[in-house]
Amino acid sequence: MAVAAAETRVFLEVRRRLQSALLILGEPDEGGMHLDVSISPTSLLLRTPDGCSETQLPAEVRLVPSSCGGLQYISGDGLHLRLQARTESSPQLISVFKQGLQAQECCTFSCQSCGEVLIKDRKLLRVLPLPSENWGALVGEWCCHPDPFANKPLQPRENDCFIGDSFFLVNLRSDLEQEPKANTKVICKRCKVMLGETVSSETTKFYMTEIIIQPSEGSFPNIPRSQFVQSVLAQCLVELSSARSTFRFTIQGQDGKVYILLWILNSDSLVIEPLRSSSCVRKFPLLENTLEADSRSAWNAIKVLYQPCIRSRNEELASSWESDISVHPLTLPSATCLELLLILSRSNASLPLSLRQMNSFKVAFLKM
Numbered sequence: 001m002a003v004a005a006a007e008t009r010v011f012l013e014v015r016r017r018l019q020s021a022l023l024i025l026g027e028p029d030e031g032g033m034h035l036d037v038s039i040s041p042t043s044l045l046l047r048t049p050d051g052c053s054e055t056q057l058p059a060e061v062r063l064v065p066s067s068c069g070g071l072q073y074i075s076g077d078g079l080h081l082r083l084q085a086r087t088e089s090s091p092q093l094i095s096v097f098k099q100g101l102q103a104q105e106c107c108t109f110s111c112q113s114c115g116e117v118l119i120k121d122r123k124l125l126r127v128l129p130l131p132s133e134n135w136g137a138l139v140g141e142w143c144c145h146p147d148p149f150a151n152k153p154l155q156p157r158e159n160d161c162f163i164g165d166s167f168f169l170v171n172l173r174s175d176l177e178q179e180p181k182a183n184t185k186v187i188c189k190r191c192k193v194m195l196g197e198t199v200s201s202e203t204t205k206f207y208m209t210e211i212i213i214q215p216s217e218g219s220f221p222n223i224p225r226s227q228f229v230q231s232v233l234a235q236c237l238v239e240l241s242s243a244r245s246t247f248r249f250t251i252q253g254q255d256g257k258v259y260i261l262l263w264i265l266n267s268d269s270l271v272i273e274p275l276r277s278s279s280c281v282r283k284f285p286l287l288e289n290t291l292e293a294d295s296r297s298a299w300n301a302i303k304v305l306y307q308p309c310i311r312s313r314n315e316e317l318a319s320s321w322e323s324d325i326s327v328h329p330l331t332l333p334s335a336t337c338l339e340l341l342l343i344l345s346r347s348n349a350s351l352p353l354s355l356r357q358m359n360s361f362k363v364a365f366l367k368m
Contacts (some may be wrong), residue, residue, distance in 0.1 A: 009078070010044070014061055014085045021063060021085040024352045026078040039083070048207060056137045057272060058086040058298045087270065106216040109170070109206065112228055114191040115220045117172065118211065125159040130169070132244070155203050165283040166236055166330050167196065168206045168213070168247045185254075194333045208232050209336050226343055227367065233340060234302045234366040238267045240328060248327045250318070253334030258318045260341055263305040263361065271365060272298045299366045305361035306344050315333055 009026030012061045023044075025037065041062045044055040053143040057063065067084035074080060109119035131154075155171070157164045162169040186196040186204055196206040199320050211233050212221065241247050241264050251260040321327045332340070347364035356363055 003065045006352065008045070009352075009357075010055065011127045012044070014270040015266070016087045016089060017266075018268075019082045019085055019087060021317075023081050023083065024355075026162070026352060030298045034139070035326060038264060039063060041065065041070065055272065058270070061270065061298075062086040063274075071343055074354050077352050079353070095242040105361050107213050108213050108218075109186040110214070110220055111191060111193065111195060112212045112223070113193045113225065114188060114211055116188050116190040118188075118195070118206075121216045122170075123159055124161050126157075127161045128163065129229060130154060130162050130164045136294060146189040149253075153199075164205075165240060165328075166208050166332060167206065168211070169199065170206065171202050172204045194335065207235065207333055207336070209332055222236075224337070227337065228368045229339055230343060234267075236330065237262070237264055237304075237366075238368075240330075241267075243326060244314065245330045246326055248319055248321065248324075249339055250327055250329045250330055251340060252331055253337050254331060255334060257334070258322065259334070259337035260309060260344070261307040261314065261321055265305055267272040267302045269303050269365065270298060271301050299365075301365040302368065304344070304364055304366060305358055306364060307361055308341055308345075310338075310341070 009024075010028070011024040014020060014021045023039075025035075034049060036047040038047070041064070044057075045055050046055075062085065064084040064086065068081055070082040071078065072080045080222070093114075105122045106121050106333050107119075108117060110117050154162060156169050158171045158179065160171060180197065181201075184198050185194050186194070186198060186206070186252070188195055193210060195210045196204055198204050209229050212223075212228075214221070237249065240249075245263040249262045249264075250258050251262055252258045307314045307317065309315070322329075344364040347366070348362045351365075353364060
């Protein structure tokens with residue numbers, strides 16, 4: 001097939017469960033040239049009079065060129081076509097709770113933003129998930145006698161780590177020079193980022209998006225902030241939606257203010273982008289700062305619908321979601337809520353025009 005283009009933007013989304021793929025060749029920004037597109041099971045080849053570029057597909061993905069259909073040109077967007085795709089099933093999700101956190105190991109807790117060590121060489125004897133936030137009400141329904149856990153908060157001992165929806169609870173008694181007050185912010189000494197808050201004089205809540213937990217003998221992983229926030233939040237959302245059969249979330253700050261309404265659309269997307277080079281066509285710079293060098297071209301991602309709630313936007317809808325028991329609240333530091341909103345906005349702006357909206361919601365991807 002041939003279309004006129006000065007510079008073509010390429011977007012390819014593969015759905016693992018549906019075994020299908022959507023390919024979009026973006027509309028040129030200015031005057032055209034001849035472009036030939038060749039699709040093989042393992043690659044996409046684009047040829048122009050100035051040269052050619054090839055995008056290799058991941059080993060687990062194979063397109064079926066003969067299945068090409070649904071060919072459609074959308075003004076302002078580009079050429080759309082759909083194909084069958086043979087892919088392996090979605091990769092096994094590795095819980096964010098297990099990536100660097102195992103019982104019987106000596107672990108180091110560090111600030112993700114700057115690497116400042118918060119807890120060093122802590123041997124964790126128990127790593128336990130906390131019950132859901134409304135567990136007390138459920139106990140009352142099941143017990144035929146007075147609630148034995150009433151007014152008894154779950155507090156970790158020195159070698160415990162309790163895991164909530166978006167946070168870790170740890171006992172810092174032996175690591176503190178003086179006893180902290182309850183309900184105060186925990187701030188990184190080096191970079192001044194909010195890491196969590198004290199729950200009691202001994203127990204501290206660290207937000208998963210702010211710290212890295214790893215075996216003490218390991219070196220600090222230098223992960224770009226945007227990539228880390230996306231990965232942690234995407235995995236939290238997928239795990240919560242699977243465990244609690246909910247797909248709608250309110251993202252709120254530690255002050256209780258709602259920043260984002262988030263709706264999981266699907267969690268089986270594989271987004272494929274051509275690598276940048278002087279000979280390659282320009283891509284839709286999905287999900288990341290386009291100035292950052294990156295050698296990877298394929299990303300497992302979740303596709304979400306979202307609405308921002310800052311500056312009094314969507315107040316009525318936010319109020320409706322907050323009162324709906326099927327919507328799950330997820331609490332993060334307020335600054336991280338704004339970071340997440342920026343990540344979603346960048347993702348949305350990088351998508352082809354026809355994919356940016358669904359009904360009244362905006363569409364975005366979060367890398368896993």
